[in-house]
Amino acid sequence: MLWDMIQQSQIHDAQSSAADAFRRADQVRRDVDRSQATIDALALSCAAMWELLSEKLGVADQELMAKIEEIDLRDGKLDGKMPSAKQECPDCTRNNNSKRVRCIYCGTVLPRPPF
């Protein structure tokens, strides 16, 4: 009898943990989908701007690559990433990368940066 109650409690705990994990995975899936949509829109905008610059102003590929490197190095690291700014979580007050949608520590949705 006692053994059955212990087992039922463990089964309930495992089901609850599985449901929580499913909800978190679903949230991450939605975040990834939103991020991919943002990436697609930005890639399209970059392609359009680059075609306009090269066609209308004759800017060469080498100039573009040099500018990319210059911007990349603004944080002192040539890592192929946009230099990032810190953003404080309004809930837990810890610092996050300003590009994050949610706080890496507590999951709070972070306010969008002004750009």
Ligand SMILES: [Zn+2]
């Ligand atoms: Zn937080």
